Amino acid sequence: MLESRVFAERRLKMNVQKKLNFMAAGNRNRFQRRFEGDEEVEMLYLQCDVASQPSLSCDGLVCIPVSGWINVLNPSTGEFLRFPSGRDPRLINGLDFIDSMFDVFPGCWTMGFGRDKVNGSYKIVRMLFDHDHYQNRYCQILDVNIGEWRKLSPPPYYMGYRNKSACVNGSIYWVLGLTRCKLLAFDLHTEEFRDVPTPPRSEIYERSCQVVNLEDRLALAVTYTTISHWNVKIWSMDAHEETWSITYSIRLFPKDMNSDIMNFFTLWFWTRPLAVSKRGNLFFHDNEKRLFKYYPETDEVHIIERDICVISPFVENLLPLQRPDSVTKIRTYGFQFLDHAPSSRIFNFLRRLENPNILLTTAAVALVVGTR
Numbered sequence: 001m002l003e004s005r006v007f008a009e010r011r012l013k014m015n016v017q018k019k020l021n022f023m024a025a026g027n028r029n030r031f032q033r034r035f036e037g038d039e040e041v042e043m044l045y046l047q048c049d050v051a052s053q054p055s056l057s058c059d060g061l062v063c064i065p066v067s068g069w070i071n072v073l074n075p076s077t078g079e080f081l082r083f084p085s086g087r088d089p090r091l092i093n094g095l096d097f098i099d100s101m102f103d104v105f106p107g108c109w110t111m112g113f114g115r116d117k118v119n120g121s122y123k124i125v126r127m128l129f130d131h132d133h134y135q136n137r138y139c140q141i142l143d144v145n146i147g148e149w150r151k152l153s154p155p156p157y158y159m160g161y162r163n164k165s166a167c168v169n170g171s172i173y174w175v176l177g178l179t180r181c182k183l184l185a186f187d188l189h190t191e192e193f194r195d196v197p198t199p200p201r202s203e204i205y206e207r208s209c210q211v212v213n214l215e216d217r218l219a220l221a222v223t224y225t226t227i228s229h230w231n232v233k234i235w236s237m238d239a240h241e242e243t244w245s246i247t248y249s250i251r252l253f254p255k256d257m258n259s260d261i262m263n264f265f266t267l268w269f270w271t272r273p274l275a276v277s278k279r280g281n282l283f284f285h286d287n288e289k290r291l292f293k294y295y296p297e298t299d300e301v302h303i304i305e306r307d308i309c310v311i312s313p314f315v316e317n318l319l320p321l322q323r324p325d326s327v328t329k330i331r332t333y334g335f336q337f338l339d340h341a342p343s344s345r346i347f348n349f350l351r352r353l354e355n356p357n358i359l360l361t362t363a364a365v366a367l368v369v370g371t372r
Contacts, residue, residue: 020275020283021314022291023062023075025051035305040277040293044314046075052309054105056113058167060317063113063124067106070124072144072321075314079321083124083147110159110174114167116188121145121322123188125172129158141191147324155193159184163271166211168218169239175211175220183220185209199235199244208270213274219247221284222272229254232271232284248273248282250294252301275313285310 020041035043036267046062050071055064062073067088073080074340088107105111105126112125121143137154159174159182166173170189173196183196199220208223218237225231230252235244252271253355271292273284291305 010054020277022274022283023057023311023314025309025311039117040279040281041283044075046073046311051311055166055311056111057312058114058122059319060315061113061122063111065109065111065126070142072122072124074319074321076317077320078359079148081144081321081323083142085126085149087370088110092341104162108161110161112165112167112172112174112186114168114188115170117170118189125152125188125205126156127159143324145322145324153193155184155186156195163180163210163270166218168213168215168216171210173218181209184235196237197242197244197346210270210272214273219255219273220244220286221243221271221273223269230269234273248294248296250282250301251299252292274310278344 019039021044022041023044023046026045026047035041050064050066053064053066055062057063060074060076062071062075064071064073065085065330068085070083070085071080072083088109107128110127110129113122115122123144124142126140130137137153137158139152140149140150142149158176160176163175167188170187172186172188174184175198177182181198181201183198185194185196186192187194190263198220199222210221210223212219212221214234214236217239220235220237222235223230224231224233232248232250233246233253234248234250236247237244271284271286275283276282280296282296283292284294285291285308289307289309290303291310292301293306294301
C-alpha cells in the first residue's frame with residue numbers, strides 16, 4: 001500500500017492532519033514550552049545547516065537554494081536531492097542592508113518552486129535581471145524528475161528579487177509592488193508567462209506586498225501604516241473570474257517610531273499569512289521573525305513567538321522523490337530533518353522502522369530503491 005502512488009496522492013489531498021503543522025528552523029527544545037498543549041498548532045523543526053536560508057515550499061517539499069546548489073527536501077520521508085545550479089552572478093551591489101530584510105536568494109535570482117498539476121512533476125524556475133538594464137533578462141527551468149536546466153523565454157518585464165513566489169493550482173506567481181504593481185503567473189505545464197489582474201491600484205500602490213497560497217487560493221498580503229498603527233489587508237482571488245475580495249483586515253500594533261522613519265520602513269516591512277486553523281484563526285509571520293495568531297471573532301492579534309524562523313506550513317507527503325538520471329542517488333543522510341515528528345500513524349510507523357545509523361526515515365526510500 002505504501003508503494004502505491006495513488007494512495008499517496010489521495011492521502012496528500014485529504015490532508016488528514018488533526019492540527020496545523022508548521023515547519024521552522026531550529027531546535028524544538030528552545031520553543032517547546034510555548035507550543036506544548038496548543039489545541040491548534042504543532043511545530044516541527046527542520047535541523048540542518050541551511051534550514052534558516054530563504055526557501056520555497058510546495059506540497060510538503062522544501063526547496064532551499066544555496067550558492068552553487070539547489071536542495072529539494074521531503075521531510076516526511078527523509079529524502080533529499082541536490083542539483084548543481086552553477087555560479088551565482090550578483091548583479092546588484094551595495095544593497096546588503098535592504099537585502100537583510102528580505103528573503104533574498106543567492107545571486108539575487110527571482111525563484112519559484114511548484115508542481116505541474118497535469119503530470120505531477122515538481123519544477124524550479126529562476127529568473128535573473130540586470131538591475132541597471134531591466135531589459136536584460138534570463139530565465140531557466142529545472143524539472144526535478146529530469147535534473148537538467150533548460151532555457152525559457154524571459155518574462156515580459158522586471159519582477160524584482162526580494163519577494164517570495166507562491167504556487168497555486170499548477171502556476172507560480174510573483175508580485176511586484178511599490179511604484180507599480182504587477183502580478184505575473186507562470187503555468188508549470190505550458191511553461192508560459194501571463195499577466196494576472198491585481199486588486200485596485202489605490203489599495204496596493206506603494207505598499208509592501210507578499211503573494212501566498214492561503215487555503216489553496218492565491219492571496220496578497222498588503223502591509224501598510226495609518227496615522228497610528230501598522231495594518232495588513234489580505235486579498236483573495238477567485239480563480240475562475242480572477243476577481244479579488246478582502247478576506248482579512250487586521251490592525252497589528254501601534255506605531256512607536258518617528259513618522260519619517262516609519263514611512264521609510266513601510267516599504268520594507270512585510271507580513272506573510274501561513275494558514276487558517278480549524279477554529280478559523282489565522283496564523284502569519286513577518287520579517288522580524290515573529291509568529292502571530294489573529295482571532296477574527298474578537299479582532300485580536302497575539303504574538304505567540306519571537307525570534308523564530310518559520311519556513312512554511314507542513315503537509316505530510318509520502319510520495320517518493322523520483323531520481324533523475326543526472327543524480328546518482330537519493331540521499332538520506334547529512335540532514336536531520338524533523339525534530340518532533342507529526343502524529344500521523346503512517347509517519348510514526350516509518351519512524352519505528354528507522355535505521356539508528358541514519359538520522360532519517362529509510363522505509364519509504366527503500367521502496368524507491370527497490371523499484372529502480
